[in-house]
Amino acid sequence: MTIVSFPRFMSSERRKPYPFDRFESKWQRIWEERQEFHAPNPGVREFNSSKAKFYVLDMFPYPSGAGLHVGHPEGYTATDIIARYKRMRGFNVLHPMGWDAFGLPAEQYAIKTGQHPAITTRENVAKFKSQLKRIGFSYDWPREINTTDPGYYKWTQWIFLQIYNSWFNPATNKAEPISSYRGDNPDSVRLAYVADVPVNWCPELGTVLANEEVVDGKSEVGGFPVVRRPMRQWMLRITAYAERLIDELAGLDWPEGIKLLQRNWIGKSEGAEIDFEIAEREMRNAGSKIRVFSTRPDTLYGATYMVLAPEHSLIDLIVTEEEWPAVREYRERAARKSDLERTELSKEKTGVFTGAFAINPASEERIPIWIADYVLLGYGTGAIMAVPAHDERDLEFARKFNLSVREVVSPNAPVSTPGRSVLPELRAAFTGEGVAINSPIIDGLASEEARKKISDWLEKEGKGKRAINYKLRDWLFSRQRYWGEPFPILWKNGKHHALMESELPIVPPELDDFKPTGTGEPPLAKARDWIRYSDDATREANTMPQWAGSCWYYLRFCDPDNESRFVGMDAEEYWMGGSKPGGVDLYVGGTEHAVLHLLYARFWHKVLFDLGHLSKPEPFQRLVNQGIILGEDGQRMSKSRGNVVNPDDAIDAYGADAFRCYEMFMGPLEQMKPWNMRGVEGVSRFLARVWRLMMDENQAGDWELSRRIQEIAPDKSQLKTIHASIRKVTEDIESLSFNTAISQMMVFVNAFTNAEKIPVSAVRVLLILLDPFAPHISSELWEKLGDKFAIEPAQITEQPWPAYNERFLIEDEVDIVLQVNGKVRDRIRVPLDESDQQLEKMALANARVQEFVAGKTIRKAVVVRNKLVNVVTN
RNA sequence: GCCGAUGUGGCGAAAUGGCAGACGCAACGGACUUAAAAUCCGUUGGGCUUAAACGGCCCGUGCCGGUUCGAGUCCGGCCAUCGGCACCA
Numbered sequence: 001m002t003i004v005s006f007p008r009f010m011s012s013e014r015r016k017p018y019p020f021d022r023f024e025s026k027w028q029r030i031w032e033e034r035q036e037f038h039a040p041n042p043g044v045r046e047f048n049s050s051k052a053k054f055y056v057l058d059m060f061p062y063p064s065g066a067g068l069h070v071g072h073p074e075g076y077t078a079t080d081i082i083a084r085y086k087r088m089r090g091f092n093v094l095h096p097m098g099w100d101a102f103g104l105p106a107e108q109y110a111i112k113t114g115q116h117p118a119i120t121t122r123e124n125v126a127k128f129k130s131q132l133k134r135i136g137f138s139y140d141w142p143r144e145i146n147t148t149d150p151g152y153y154k155w156t157q158w159i160f161l162q163i164y165n166s167w168f169n170p171a172t173n174k175a176e177p178i179s180s181y182r183g184d185n186p187d188s189v190r191l192a193y194v195a196d197v198p199v200n201w202c203p204e205l206g207t208v209l210a211n212e213e214v215v216d217g218k219s220e221v222g223g224f225p226v227v228r229r230p231m232r233q234w235m236l237r238i239t240a241y242a243e244r245l246i247d248e249l250a251g252l253d254w255p256e257g258i259k260l261l262q263r264n265w266i267g268k269s270e271g272a273e274i275d276f277e278i279a280e281r282e283m284r285n286a287g288s289k290i291r292v293f294s295t296r297p298d299t300l301y302g303a304t305y306m307v308l309a310p311e312h313s314l315i316d317l318i319v320t321e322e323e324w325p326a327v328r329e330y331r332e333r334a335a336r337k338s339d340l341e342r343t344e345l346s347k348e349k350t351g352v353f354t355g356a357f358a359i360n361p362a363s364e365e366r367i368p369i370w371i372a373d374y375v376l377l378g379y380g381t382g383a384i385m386a387v388p389a390h391d392e393r394d395l396e397f398a399r400k401f402n403l404s405v406r407e408v409v410s411p412n413a414p415v416s417t418p419g420r421s422v423l424p425e426l427r428a429a430f431t432g433e434g435v436a437i438n439s440p441i442i443d444g445l446a447s448e449e450a451r452k453k454i455s456d457w458l459e460k461e462g463k464g465k466r467a468i469n470y471k472l473r474d475w476l477f478s479r480q481r482y483w484g485e486p487f488p489i490l491w492k493n494g495k496h497h498a499l500m501e502s503e504l505p506i507v508p509p510e511l512d513d514f515k516p517t518g519t520g521e522p523p524l525a526k527a528r529d530w531i532r533y534s535d536d537a538t539r540e541a542n543t544m545p546q547w548a549g550s551c552w553y554y555l556r557f558c559d560p561d562n563e564s565r566f567v568g569m570d571a572e573e574y575w576m577g578g579s580k581p582g583g584v585d586l587y588v589g590g591t592e593h594a595v596l597h598l599l600y601a602r603f604w605h606k607v608l609f610d611l612g613h614l615s616k617p618e619p620f621q622r623l624v625n626q627g628i629i630l631g632e633d634g635q636r637m638s639k640s641r642g643n644v645v646n647p648d649d650a651i652d653a654y655g656a657d658a659f660r661c662y663e664m665f666m667g668p669l670e671q672m673k674p675w676n677m678r679g680v681e682g683v684s685r686f687l688a689r690v691w692r693l694m695m696d697e698n699q700a701g702d703w704e705l706s707r708r709i710q711e712i713a714p715d716k717s718q719l720k721t722i723h724a725s726i727r728k729v730t731e732d733i734e735s736l737s738f739n740t741a742i743s744q745m746m747v748f749v750n751a752f753t754n755a756e757k758i759p760v761s762a763v764r765v766l767l768i769l770l771d772p773f774a775p776h777i778s779s780e781l782w783e784k785l786g787d788k789f790a791i792e793p794a795q796i797t798e799q800p801w802p803a804y805n806e807r808f809l810i811e812d813e814v815d816i817v818l819q820v821n822g823k824v825r826d827r828i829r830v831p832l833d834e835s836d837q838q839l840e841k842m843a844l845a846n847a848r849v850q851e852f853v854a855g856k857t858i859r860k861a862v863v864v865r866n867k868l869v870n871v872v873t874n
Numbered sequence: 875g876c877c878g879a880u881g882u883g884g885c886g887a888a889a890u891g892g893c894a895g896a897c898g899c900a901a902c903g904g905a906c907u908u909a910a911a912a913u914c915c916g917u918u919g920g921g922c923u924u925a926a927a928c929g930g931c932c933c934g935u936g937c938c939g940g941u942u943c944g945a946g947u948c949c950g951g952c953c954a955u956c957g958g959c960a961c962c963a
Contacts, residue, residue, distance in 0.1 A: 017912080257878055257958085264877070267962060294963060307963090349961085372961095379962045386963085392875090393961055471962050591957080628957095665898070667887060671880085672956075679886065682898050692913085740888070743897035750897090754914085817893050822944040824893050862943045868892055872943045 017688035019703065020655030023780040028136055030779075036797060037083075037138040039094050041559065042570045047092075054091040055575050056083050057554055057620075059589030059597070060098045062546075063124035064105055068131040069637065070645045070663070070675060075588040075626040077660045078669050078736060080137045082586060084772035085733050087138075088801040094575050095138060096557040098145035099125050102153075103546035104205065104221045107483035111515055117483045121148055131647065136656045136775055143560045147549030148483075152556065154505030155566035156548050157488040161498050163607055164192040164489075168240035175240075175610035187496075191237045191607060192477070194496060198311070198377070199476055201229040206516020207480040208233060210545060211473055212596045228335075231520060234478035234487065234542060238603045242266050242470040245602060251581040253622040255670075258594050265595040267471025271295035272455050274385065274464035276306060278318060279357035279366050288317060290358055290369070293380035293469050296390065297458065298450035300362045301439035302408035303385035305398070306369045307351065309377040310334040318369060320355030327352050327371060334373045349374055349397045360385075361463040362441065362454070372397060380469050388429065395429040409434040409447060475600065477545060480522040482514035484543030492537045508543070550597050551604040554584055554619060566613075573615050582621030583614075591625040598623070624736060629666075630674040637675075645675045657774035658684035664738035664773060683742070687777055689749050690770065694763055694781050705784050706758075714759045719808040721751045722765050726804035729769045738773070745770055760789050765802050817868035818843050820852040836863040843869035 031037060040046040056079045061072060083095035101121045110117040125146065132139070145152055166175040167189040178186050187193065199208040204224035208231060213220045238245075246266050249259045274297060275289040290306060308315055310331045319327050330352045351372030358369055374393055375384050388398035389407040398405055411434045433447040441457055442450040458464035478487070486506045488499040499506065509530035514523050522541040525531055531538050552566070559571035576583030598620070605619040630636060631643025638644065650659045662680040667673040695703040714722060725748045732741035748766055752758055763785065771778035775797075782796035793799070811832060816839060818826040826848035830839070840861045843849055849871055856873035863869050 260878065261958065264959065267959095269962075271963085292963080296963080374961045374963095376962070384963045391963070393963080396961095469962080594958080665886085671887095673886070676886065676899070678899055686898080688913095739886090740897080743888075746897055815893085819892085819944075822892090822942095827893075860943070862892095864892065868944090870892080870943050 017654075017684050018691035018777070020657060020687075020776065024136065024656050024776040025134075027776045027779045028133055031136075031138070032133075032141070035142065037087075037093075037095065038140050038142050039092050041568075042574045051090055051092045053094065053575055053577065054083075054086040054586075055094040055554075055584045056086065056586045057095075057557070057584045057588070058097065059587070059593065060100050060550070060553060061128060062100045062103060062105065063121065063128045065109060065120065065124055067124075067127050068647055070647050070650075071590070071626075071629050071637075073132075073135055073647055073659070074629055074663050074669070075590070076132070076135070076137055077663045078624075078626065078738065079586065079588050080660075081664070081733060081738060081772040082736075083138050084775060084797070085801065087797065088768065088771070088799060090800070094143075094557065095140055096143040096145075096560075097132065097137070097139040097141070098143075098553060098557065099128070099147065100546070100550050100553070101125065101146055101148040102484050102544075102549055104481065104483075107481055107514070108205075108222070110483070117514075118148070121146075134651055134656060135647070135660060138775070143557050145553060145556050145560050147553065150505040150507055151563070153485045153549065155556065156485050156544070156552070157504050157506055158501060158566055159552060159604065159608065160192065160485075160544070160548070161488055161501065162611055162613070163236060163604070164190055164498055166191050166607065166611060168237060173244070175607045177611070191240065193235055193237065194232060195235050195474075196230055196232050197235070197476070198228045199231045199233055200226045201231065201520070202226045203518070205481075206518050206520075208476060208478070208520075210476045210547075212599075213545075229520075233476055234540075236475040236477045236603070238475045238599075239470060239472055241603055241606055242268065242472050243468075244606060245472075245599065248581065248602075248606075248618060252618060252620070253580075253582075254620075255623065255625060258591065258598070258623060258625065261594040262599060265472065265599065269293075269295045269469045269471075271467060271469065272297040272451075272458060272464050273381065273467040274300065274361060274458060276358040276361060276367075276385065278369075279359050280318075288314065290314060290383050291381045292383050292385045293467060294385060294387075296387065296447075296451070297454045297464070298436055298439075298442060298445075298447050299387040299390045299408050300360070300385070300454055301436075302387040302389050302406045303360050303363075303367065304365075304388060304404045304406055305367050305386045306358050307372045307375045307384050307386050307394075307397070308354075308369065309375045309382040310371055310373050311377040312371075312382045314383075315354065315371060318354055318356035323353060323355035327354060330371060337373070349393070349400055351397060351401065353401075361458070361461070362439070368403070370397075370401070378473060379471065390429050390431055392429045392431065406438060408436060408438045410437045475603075477548075478542035479545050480516055480520060481543055482508065482511060482523045484545065485548055486524065486543055487540040489540035490533055490537045491540060496540070497537075506539075547597060547600045551601045552608075554587075554601075555608075555614070576614065576616055576619075578616075578621070580621045581616060582618035583616045584620045584622075586622050586624065587620040588624045588626060590628070625670055627668070627670050627672040630672060632675055632677065634674045645677075650677065650680050654680050654684040655687075655776070657687055657777050661687065661742055661773050665742045667739055669736050669738060686742075686746050686749065687774055689753060690766070690774075690777065691781070693749060693752060693758065693766075694785065705788055708756065708758045709760050709763060709785070709789075710757050711789065712757055712759045714762050716808075718751070718755075718759065718762060720811070721748055722762055723804040723806075723808040725769060726765060726802050727809070730801070730804070733772065742773065745773075760785065764791070767796060768799050768802055771796050771799075814866045816842075816866070818846055818849050819868060819870040820849055821872060822870060823852075825849055825852055832866065834865075836865060839863050839865070839869050843871055 058076050058079050083093050086093045106117040106120050109120055147153060165178050167178050167181050168191060169176045175191060178190060181189055200214045201208050202219045202224050205219055205222060209219055209226060214226050217226055218224060219226055246263055246268055249262060271294050273291055273293050275291050278288050349372065351370050354369045354371060356369045357366045360367055386394040388394040388403065388405040390409055409430060411430055411432060436442040436445050436450040442453050445453060455466050486508050488504060488506050490497045490499060508524060509527035511523065511527055513526065516523060524541040531541060533539050555567045555572065558575040559568040562568050601619050605614065606617060608614045609617050631641065631645065633643050635641055635643060647659060658680055662683040665683050666679065694706055694709055696706045698704055725744050728744040729741045732738065752762065767778045767782050779796050786794055813829050814832055815827050816830055817824055818828060826846055828842060828846065840863050843861060853871060853873050859872045859874055861869055861871045
């Protein structure tokens with residue numbers, strides 16, 4: 001038996017559904033050469049001041065070595081559609097891109113390979129940029145910025161100096177130059193200050209981290225353990241803005257979920273600060289009091305013991321002789337615990353008695369003072385009044401250590417037997433609102449009233465005052481790393497001083513060994529010549545965190561080459577202007593930055609606004625979070641799962657336009673959704689149908705404009721398709737419902753696919769509608785169309801967006817649904833705007849309706865004009 | 875535990891309180907082709923009825939209940955999945 005083998009004609013080389021490979025890079029080149037998408041600034045000759053501005057921004061990427069993944073272009077495609085659409089609608093559109101290139105991953109990689117992070121960064125940026133260009137995004141590339149560029153970070157350092165040289169004036173509720181501060185120690189109020197604080201120290205990364213960078217006791221980057229350790233660090237006084245950061249969310253068009261996330265992160269609580277005297281006479285004479293914060297001052301009578309955080313400074317003063325050994329041991333154990341251990345062990349309450357007592361200012365009872373790590377030094381005053389009857393944690397602790405429990409809030413209405421105790425039956429703490437009991441001053445009052453009255457009483461007696469507390473901590477702003485912006489700060493005789501603006505940028509020294517020292521000393525300290533500034537001054541060796549550069553990049557995009565100012569005033573006023581509180585009109589990015597970048601950037605923006613450098617109090621007016629794209633297996637993409645989709649593969653096989661359209665066609669932008677390569681193919685088939693609608697392949701295998709395209713008027717049903725599509729696509733783009741916009745264009749194409757003659761006006765509309773989504777094929781077909789049917793202007797990008805006419809959407813006849821008791825029984829076709837009476841009559845006369853109402857009494861008929869008639873029987 | 879989002883065919887999804895499943899994927903059938911690919915046309919939620927076709931009936935948007943002439947959509951209660959926060963006094 002002979003096996004004959006034939007040459008395999010259809011090899012693995014897939015036939016392209018349409019020749020996108022012949023024109024996609026061509027158009028990308030044309031756009032680049034023409035600087036098609038460069039928006040001139042006010043003051044430049046080409047600037048058209050008659051147009052309104054639209055600033056549409058992506059969260060600029062961190063250029064990692066892995067290159068672009070399919071999640072990046074999801075948001076980028078959405079903003080690109082908006083940018084192209086807005087240009088066609090006559091806006092001056094600012095649509096920039098840049099690189100957030102300082103940060104830990106590049107440095108970790110550099111340490112591993114020995115390659116300088118600057119080189120890695122340059123390579124990664126080049127790769128990202130070429131990948132983005134392949135997708136045909138209409139970025140204003142002349143405005144490209146890179147946070148590691150000295151021309152950029154010069155101004156990051158300058159902004160730090162503005163923050164350093166200001167203080168927050170509570171009287172005006174805004175930042176002011178430090179020179180306006182009348183106190184004798186300006187360093188105590190600066191918005192940037194140095195403090196010895198317990199910080200999140202990550203031994204593996206050799207640096208401290210912000211609270212926001214620590215997830216479940218581990219570093220967000222790398223997942224290494226983080227421990228608490230007191231260190232001297234630069235802090236930014238973001239807490240001064242806590243109130244405004246909450247309040248001013250109100251005017252922003254952000255998803256409510258993200259606003260809530262920020263509000264919860266800032267964590268505002270209203271209550272009172274209450275002072276408890278220490279019971280021992282000698283301590284009282286020393287004037288020692290324990291101050292606590294409580295959101296429930298109405299439960300003051302129920303405070304049967306107190307708890308201090310293990311690190312609380314008063315502990316040394318109050319612990320009795322016999323309790324010292326136990327206290328010391330407990331404190332040491334607590335200090336050794338990492339944050340991770342502290343949360344993991346949180347199930348079981350622990351603590352020790354100090355031997356000391358305090359006086360409850362309301363009941364004047366002697367109550368014991370304990371130490372426990374369920375009280376945190378970092379929140380409130382680091383001490384609490386424990387009300388076990390009305391706080392679950394306190395109750396758990398009281399039960400474990402057999403401390404007394406007194407009920408002071410009754411969930412029920414006021415009872416006629418005051419002072420009654422239901423202690424024996426108390427199972428769980430009642431934490432809700434109720435009525436005060438066992439509390440002489442406030443008995444019988446509803447909790448809210450009780451809070452008011454007891455607060456008044458405390459203030460009158462000088463035993464406390466109303467207070468507001470925030471979970472938000474000041475922002476730990478220094479890092480012991482090499483790859484970040486150096487601080488523009490000098491140290492002289494143990495004091496910090498700002499460098500002159502004229503000395504900026506402060507460029508980090510060239511270092512061969514940029515590894516973390518592991519001791520907490522920054523790597524820059526190894527550059528002895530650089531550190532030494534003069535005989536009596538040294539440079540600050542810490543660097544800024546990754547977030548610094550991204551806190552203001554959206555401002556630099558307005559005026560990226562300005563050498564005399566961080567952003568020119570005219571440029572800022574124009575691009576960040578408008579009638580809303582926020583400057584950027586649309587900001588699209590992932591939800592992972594909800595409490596990091598988006599909070600930090602708002603903070604910096606407000607400082608710069610207060611100091612008169614900016615025209616708006618908020619940076620981002622409208623925020624949209626794109627959903628995560630999952631792997632084909634429905635799981636999160638990760639290297640270890642091996643389900644990572646590389647955009648290059650999809651673009652190679654189906655082209656950039658299909659890739660863009662698929663990213664948008666998958667589902668709603670904000671939704672999490674799985675990738676499916678078959679879906680890309682489907683969208684690619686749609687684009688091929690568009691292609692073949694207008695192009696025929698001749699004998700020689702070349703594509704030429706189809707003879708079906710003719711200068712004729714569309715018929716009535718075609719007009720309806722055209723205008724319905726204009727309306728739907730327009731509305732859907734405005735509401736970012738790109739998936740349904742594409743569906744409508746598919747409907748459009750399906751409707752024309754088999755037409756013998758196709759009006760040229762119809763395909764013109766289609767191409768314009770399609771252009772924001774699939775700009776390459778639209779440009780190519782528009783050009784081909786222009787060869788035969790010339791139109792001015794010749795560029796599709798210069799075409800105005802089409803308008804729809806309601807008139808073409810109205811039909812002479814409509815289908816009316818006939819229901820009996822809500823169930824569809826028939827449909828009839830009637831003239832438009834038939835009267836209710838007539839519709840009812842026709843419904844009742846209908847055979848199908850009669851069949852179902854036979855033998856029943858007709859109660860009524862609900863008529864919805866041009867829609868339906870529902871006949872109701874009993 | 876608390877807060878938030880989401881639950882609709884085999885899959886991605888669509889639906890101002892008014893014909894559930896547009897559009898696409900997959901599958902199946904047909905046309906074209908020597909054949910295949912590509913393309914074009916058609917069928918495709920489940921069940922019942924019918925010799926078959928046409929037709930018809932019933933059920934169906936996580937579960938239970940409510941409002942309404944009418945509920946995927948509004949209200950109340952549950953369940954599940956995902957995300958965030960988590961001893962925050």
